[in-house]
Amino acid sequence: MVLGGTSSSSSSVQILDPIPARSSGTTPVDTSDSDDDGSCFGGDGGAASAPRWPAAGRIASSFRSQKALDALCKKHGVDTREFAPLPAGGLRACSPPPAGAVCVYADALEAGMRVPLAPFFREVLSHFGLAPSQLAPNCWRVMAAFLALSRAAGIRTPSVAVFRQFFSLRALKVRGLYCFSPKDAAAGVLFTGLPDPNTFKGWKEGYFFLKSSAPWPCPVRWGEPTKKSATDPMLTSEEKGMVEKLLRVRGAAAIDIQTYLGDDGNVAAATTTPCAPKPPPPPSPPRHTTGATGEMAKHDA
Numbered sequence: 001m002v003l004g005g006t007s008s009s010s011s012s013v014q015i016l017d018p019i020p021a022r023s024s025g026t027t028p029v030d031t032s033d034s035d036d037d038g039s040c041f042g043g044d045g046g047a048a049s050a051p052r053w054p055a056a057g058r059i060a061s062s063f064r065s066q067k068a069l070d071a072l073c074k075k076h077g078v079d080t081r082e083f084a085p086l087p088a089g090g091l092r093a094c095s096p097p098p099a100g101a102v103c104v105y106a107d108a109l110e111a112g113m114r115v116p117l118a119p120f121f122r123e124v125l126s127h128f129g130l131a132p133s134q135l136a137p138n139c140w141r142v143m144a145a146f147l148a149l150s151r152a153a154g155i156r157t158p159s160v161a162v163f164r165q166f167f168s169l170r171a172l173k174v175r176g177l178y179c180f181s182p183k184d185a186a187a188g189v190l191f192t193g194l195p196d197p198n199t200f201k202g203w204k205e206g207y208f209f210l211k212s213s214a215p216w217p218c219p220v221r222w223g224e225p226t227k228k229s230a231t232d233p234m235l236t237s238e239e240k241g242m243v244e245k246l247l248r249v250r251g252a253a254a255i256d257i258q259t260y261l262g263d264d265g266n267v268a269a270a271t272t273t274p275c276a277p278k279p280p281p282p283p284s285p286p287r288h289t290t291g292a293t294g295e296m297a298k299h300d301a
Contacts, residue, residue, distance in 0.1 A: 069208050138194050166183060
């Protein structure tokens with residue numbers, strides 16, 4: 001996923017084209033995987049249950065022990081009495097999940113996904129017709145930051161249409177996986193500074209299933225966005241006011257998303273507590289020296 005332009009060193013994937021809805025045409029490049037013939041296997045690793053997800057069907061889960069999953073869920077505040085973690089076994093992320101379950105990436109939890117899903121998260125998933133495991137980890141950072149910024153702007157119920165005013169859905173090279181990228185600068189870029197994908201290249205293997213005691217309020221099987229879901233939204237006057245509020249709270253420049261969400265991994269707090277972005281520090285005054293190799297003043301980029 002890319003924020004702040006496709007050439008930024010903080011980008012997480014390289015974006016080439018918009019989603020080719022229900023199309024087999026060229027898709028954006030995700031250099032961590034290839035996409036050739038294959039199939040999405042079921043639990044027995046046998047016949048293809050969803051041959052339209054060829055590359056994803058070859059990616060096996062790296063989780064092998066229940067103990068590791070229990071520790072992961074504890075770390076991210078997952079109530080295992082309501083959401084039971086299940087090792088994937090022979091299932092793939094694109095496989096139809098076990099009854100009552102949905103596929104989850106460990107890196108998605110690290111990035112801001114929480115269960116039960118926030119209403120805004122499930123509305124975004126339902127709008128595009130995507131299961132949670134179809135979103136790259138940085139998608140959850142973008143949605144968590146957007147939710148936090150909305151609350152800081154006094155917007156109690158963030159609008160999916162307003163979100164789409166700032167972000168577009170983009171397809172990754174691995175068919176069935178997607179990311180968000182900012183629209184052109186005219187719309188106003190909200191965030192920059194996403195983690196580089198090289199820091200979590202194995203995220204596609206770090207999946208497992210969460211079995212819920214209640215029905216999931218979002219798609220649980222992999223799907224493809226319709227062309228209608230990707231068209232530019234028509235905003236109401238109220239939603240146009242939301243856009244203005246978000247830009248006003250954002251300030252004069254895009255917000256560094258990692259600083260905004262915090263370095264301690266407590267993304268859940270950012271999605272429940274209004275959190276206005278901190279203004280950038282003023283530039284340091286020049287430092288005068290008499291030495292031949294005078295020391296340059298340092299400041300935060």
